[in-house]
Amino acid sequence: MRSKDIVLEFYKADALLDKKIVSELLHPEVSIDWNSSKGFIQMNYDGVLAFTDELSKSYIRSKIRISHILQENNLVSLRYSHFVKTIENPREDMLLGTFFVIWELKDDKLYRGFQMSQIS
Template identity: 65%
Template sequence: MSPKEIVQKFYKSDALIDSEVMKDFIHPEIVLDWNSSKGFIQMNYDSIINLAAELNKAYVRSKVRISHIVAENDLISVRYSHFVKTIENPREEMLLAHFIAIWQIKDNKLYRGYQMSQIS
């Protein structure tokens, strides 16, 4: 599978709200530098797994709509919008945030990430 296909498969999966699925996609030595509208955080394997588990408590469904994806060797840039359905209202899809991320792939897993997001 190409690095671009790995990233596409990641965002089409339930990894963002399912920690068990997330484990299939992320490298044990992953580092994610995330600049959000609330500030900067750096995440490692455990914190990413914990975030997916926390999101699972609030959302019953997660969907990513990719608008742009560009690949160069092991680096993939992706621009997407993340939609969710809440436990309280599972019929209504809600835009959570807009994202742009650059991923480096190592050993067929997400290894190094740089991400920016803005809450909708």
Template identity: 60%
Template sequence: MTAKELVVDFYKSDALINCDIMKEFIHPDITFDWNNSNGFSQMDYDAILRYTEELSKTYIRSKVKISHIVTQDNLVSVRYTHGVKIIENPREEILLGYFMVIWEIKDSKLFRGFQISQKA
């Protein structure tokens, strides 16, 4: 599987709201830097799984729409929107925000991520 295929499969899956799926994609030594509307946060493997667990308590569906994807060797840059369906109203999809991320792939896993986002 290429780096691009790995990243596309990641965002097509329910990994963002399912810890078991998330574990399939992330490297045990992952570091994820995220600049967002609330400031900066850096997450490791355990923090990502805790965050995923929190999201799974509120959202029943997660949908990522990739608009741009660029690859170079083991680096993949992705621009996407992220929408969700909430437990209280499963018929309506809510746009969470706009995202740009650069992923470094190692051992066929997401190893290093640099993300910036803006709320919808």
């Protein structure tokens, strides 16, 4: 599978809410450096899965709208908006934020992520 296809699988509808899908796409040594509007966050494999658990407790749907995606060898960059539906209001898409991420893939898995985000 191409690197771009692996990244797209990670960001497909509701994948970020499914711990099983996320765990299958992550390299065991994954590391994400995330510069958010709330500060710097660094996550490893267990941290990403814990984050997935938290998302799935708060939201019933997750949708990513990708505006840009580029691949060069094992690096994939994308810019996207992340929308969710809350348990309290399942009929309305709520914009969580706008993101830019660069993924390095290793062994056909997400290995290193460098992400920036801005809350909506």
